[in-house]
Amino acid sequence: MKNSGRIFIYITILLIGVIIGYLINTLGITETNISWTYGESKLEIDLKEDLEDSETFLEKLFSTEFSEEGTTGWLKHNKNLYKPTDIDLANKIEELSVDEPISEQLRKICQQRKGPWTYQVDTILIGVPPIVNQPKKGYANVCETGKYIGQKLKIFDINQRNSIEVFATGRYECPDKFKYPDLQLCAEDAERLLGTSEFLKYEKAIILIINK
Numbered sequence: 757m758k759n760s761g762r763i764f765i766y767i768t769i770l771l772i773g774v775i776i777g778y779l780i781n782t783l784g785i786t787e788t789n790i791s792w793t794y795g796e797s798k799l800e801i802d803l804k805e806d807l808e809d810s811e812t813f814l815e816k817l818f819s820t821e822f823s824e825e826g827t828t829g830w831l832k833h834n835k836n837l838y839k840p841t842d843i844d845l846a847n848k849i850e851e852l853s854v855d856e857p858i859s860e861q862l863r864k865i866c867q868q869r870k871g872p873w874t875y876q877v878d879t880i881l882i883g884v885p886p887i888v889n890q891p892k893k894g895y896a897n898v899c900e901t902g903k904y905i906g907q908k909l910k911i912f913d914i915n916q917r918n919s920i921e922v923f924a925t926g927r928y929e930c931p932d933k934f935k936y937p938d939l940q941l942c943a944e945d946a947e948r949l950l951g952t953s954e955f956l957k958y959e960k961a962i963i964l965i966i967n968k
Contacts, residue, residue, distance in 0.1 A: 849862070877962050877964050878962070879962055880939055880960070880961055880962070881939075882937055882940070882950070882958060882959050883939070883958050884953050885897070885940050890941075891925070893945055894921070894922055894945070895922055895942075896939050896940060897926035897927060897928055897939070898927060898938065898940070899936060899938065900929060900930065901930055902938070904938070904939065904963070905924055906925070907965045908922075908965070908967045909964065909965060911962070911963050912949075912961060913949055913950055914960045918949050918950070918951075920949045922941070922945065938963070939961075949961065
């Protein structure tokens with residue numbers, strides 16, 4: 757059994773024990789402390805103090821890494837409650853109806869390019885190949901195994917004074933252990949962006965994927 761599965765079972769047993777202990781305590785039979793050890797981790801529940809109110813009890817459950825993992829696992833599998841960083845949450849979002857209020861809010865966040873949809877920029881090296889290999893104006897050559905192939909790109913000079921938009925439709929091979937520019941432009945687009953196309957090898961620029 758995987759580690760997370762064992763923790764899930766252990767925390768479920770612990771919760772059952774807490775409930776039983778709570779009932780015993782409320783009946784006035786005895787005061788009982790419950791403890792659970794997992795590896796080097798240990799969680800102790802004082803039935804008198806920790807069950808005084810729900811907030812104290814919940815803070816106790818989340819006080820150690822293994823009890824937090826077990827508790828969130830129990831909530832996930834039994835109550836469909838997920839941590840925002842749980843990768844499985846993406847699958848649940850896919851199941852949402854388009855008419856759900858949260859669906860509309862997610863679309864707005866996407867349109868506004870916030871959260872996970874925030875634009876990501878990279879600093880790249882630009883080259884201008886021999887004229888026979890240059891792309892057409894408004895287009896670019898990129899590494900065939902890279903993330904820019906087939907994308908519409910906005911490119912800024914390193915000082916962000918000038919910018920151009922291009923489609924990355926051309927490609928070139930990028931064997932391992934060889935150095936290549938991240939992107940190739942025609943001389944005219946390089947002139948518009950950088951003020952020159954006569955650089956010796958590569959020039960730095962900032963790139964942004966504006967559609968995926």
